[in-house]
Amino acid sequence: MDGLISFWEALPELVRIMLKIVAIMLPLMITVAYYTYLERKVIGHMQVRMGPNRVGLFGFRLLGLGQPIADAVKLMFKEIVIPSGANKLLFLIAPMITIAPALAAWAVFPFDAELVLADINAGLLYILALTSLGVYGVIIAGWASNSKYALLGAMRSAAQIVAYEIAMGFALVGVLVAAGSLNLREIVMAQEGSLLHWYWLPLLPLFLIYFISGVAETNRAPFDVAEGESEIVAGFHVEYSGMTFAVFFLAEYANMILISALSALMFLGGWLSPFQGTPLESWFAWVPGILWLLLKTFIFMFLFLWFRATFPRYRYDQIMRLGWKVFIPITIVWIVVVGLMKVNQAPWWFN
């Protein structure tokens, strides 16, 4: 053990950072792969089907656990078709622009009180800035494809994401007013106390709006008009095939995981134990914080799938109305309420 630690210390800084990045990315990518499997299974069971159950591993069926790997291999070996008249460079860059921010945002994400790659002051702002970049991939893909459907999908997506980003930003303003910090670790520490100290309660409207806007930001059902199979075939990625399509797919799921993890961090107390401040606290003291964080993240990840199986797609004008005329006014009012609570040191969150 000591040998390992001294070996770690002897490595150059750059190599250490690279290894840390691998330690975040590898589990994330595996989670993304099995999230697609989980989605098909969960929606399958909600619709009284079995979901994928044929592709196994090493000759055993294992409930179809080999499915994501088979899918990945299939997509990798498919041809990447570039439409004639497409802008080749932008066409190929677009998927990368979509996935890069979804992965880069994890740099400031604290998995534990100590476990964070870069503990920066303006962590929340950094995440907000990076998540706002994802829309470029969609717009560029839609435009570079030189296809009507793709362009329509890109336009819908751009208008929708700009609208919901404002609501999302305002919801986060509420969080930072409550916590008094932009640092994600301090935001979690400010929620310490008990299950009722977490920000889901004092910021309940902002919590709901943040998560719903997150669903809209990731272009997931019921806000998936950007792909709307029944109207515009598959929207912005209709011309993409093989690995380029797979990267869009990965980015969507990586973004869903990111939104889930951020909701858990900012409104459900991150790695804090739900039994804090109760007699049960000492019973569960052995549970590592990261496990609570994963559990809370998983709740939101499941909600994404549940939404998709439950709600029909929103009509476009209703999406716009919801974003601009319902969510944004509510967030503005609640920011004032949070400010008043903070100034008057409302019990028991802010005193």
Place this chain on the structure above:
Amino acid sequence: MSFEKFLFYLFAVLLLGAAVMVITRRNPVHSVLFLVLAFFNAAGLWMLAEAEFLAIALVLVYVGAVMVLFLFVVMMLDINVAELRAGFVRSAPVALVVAVIMAAELVVVLGPARFGLDSYAAPDRHPADYNNTAELGLALFTQHIYAFEIAAVILLVGIVAAISLTLRRRPETKYLDPASQVGVKAKDRLKIVKMDPEENA
């Protein structure tokens, strides 16, 4: 050359290169994308100057919101570039004069005579726990509170003006009231008639 200096020159060269591309590209969509690149590099430069709040805000506001709308509009428009460039030769002399005057003014004000290290000492490096965001907030909401609030009011007036300019009532469009849509009950729309089954002949 230190790594930091290397980064500065890298960002600076990319910024200038992207800025030149913005005005020379034929395709307006490419121009907008190069403008995005220019903003990114400007954010990098500000980050090097230890202004992380401004750097991230630049990306968040300009790249994340303003340029998306730009791109949105530019993609929808069918701009004929040849037509736009037709007047280039005629207006070139005027543009040249304006450009030279502006460049000369910049050199006079920012040149080494008035803006060099002799006039302004190099600022001290901040310690690692220096919080740029908090400092900026303190300065804005104490020292500069009036300027800040006046700017906010001007922006609000701008929003109201833009909305009132574009708002028009169009009675001919069919508009659905979501509240009354949601309020519809089955018994308002559906009439269930009870009747005896008919005998088959």
